[in-house]
Amino acid sequence: MKCIVIDDEPVARMGMEDLIMDSPNLTFLRAFNSTIGVEEYLKTHEVDIIFLDIEMPVRSGIEFAPLIPPETLLVFTTAYPHYAIESYELDAMDYLLKPISQERFNKTVIKASAYLSLLKNDKYSVENTSEEHIIVRADKRFHKIFYDSITHIEALKDYVIIYTTDERRHITWMNLKNIYLKLPKDQFTRISRSHVVNTKFVTSFDNTSVWIKEMEITLGKSYRDDFFAKHSL
Structure with a gap:
């Protein structure tokens, strides 16, 4: 590089x-x-x-x-x-x-x-969503990703990267705003312009950061109230 x-x-x-x-x-x-x-x-x-x-x-x-x-x-x-x-x-x-x-x-x-x-390499595209999973297409196949397996989603320029519990990363051309609209709001929270987290996997947080195990993610000021509301603060 x-x-x-x-x-x-x-x-x-x-x-x-x-x-x-x-x-x-x-x-x-x-x-x-x-x-x-x-x-x-x-x-x-x-x-x-x-x-x-x-x-x-x-x-x-x-x-x-x-x-x-x-x-x-x-x-x-x-x-x-x-x-x-x-x-x-x-x-x-x-x-x-x-x-x-x-x-x-x-x-x-x-x-x-x-x-x-x-x-x-191969780019993924979001094909469909349901109450339990999202479908992405890659390698001439459709991949079913269950919401319960998604730890967080990160924006990277014109793409988003979906991180899952099996430590795989799925990249899609959809931007973070649009993919967030497709996710169940009782399970996922947007915490900054570049990150959405599955609240199920949040292990700790303070006024400026959210942790998923050892991974620290910055908590944006404009998203703080919504995040705290979902955590009864």
Whole structure:
């Protein structure tokens, strides 16, 4: 996977370069000290992942994010955790807090590899829904996915990824808003612009996050009241 780094801090850029160079699945292309020139670079170079700092002079990472091509994955890198919710609203694949450990970085690489593999291979499409299951089509077959087996659903640009208890991931062209309309509301809750969770699998939560076992998912402010209402708070 081909990567570029955009960060105004020299030490942070070098740190990201080292992490990328140490990963056998990544190819480091170039580092930028600002977003200037990046748009032109993307027009002539194939880039799979952009590691983008948020607080930078001239133009912030938040301001630049909407200009990134839809086929390129975005990972924000920042020292400030309060940008987490905003980053996911910009379709960021991940959000890394500095200083970034090798272990945490490796999880992002695995996630990116899985996403790109899904996007480049067979695409699923939603064919039908019922009171108990959803039907998706792939590999010239129809796959029945029971609601009770869905742990959560994540938006990724123009797709959604359906996660199930057997640790499979099903990608469909339907956006999160439309697939949420098809789900039973007594079982599923939208907790942000990028996530819907099956409340059956929620193991803990606080004012800003929801956990499904060890997986932490950001709880958006505008979705908080509805989520708490379903949990009798």
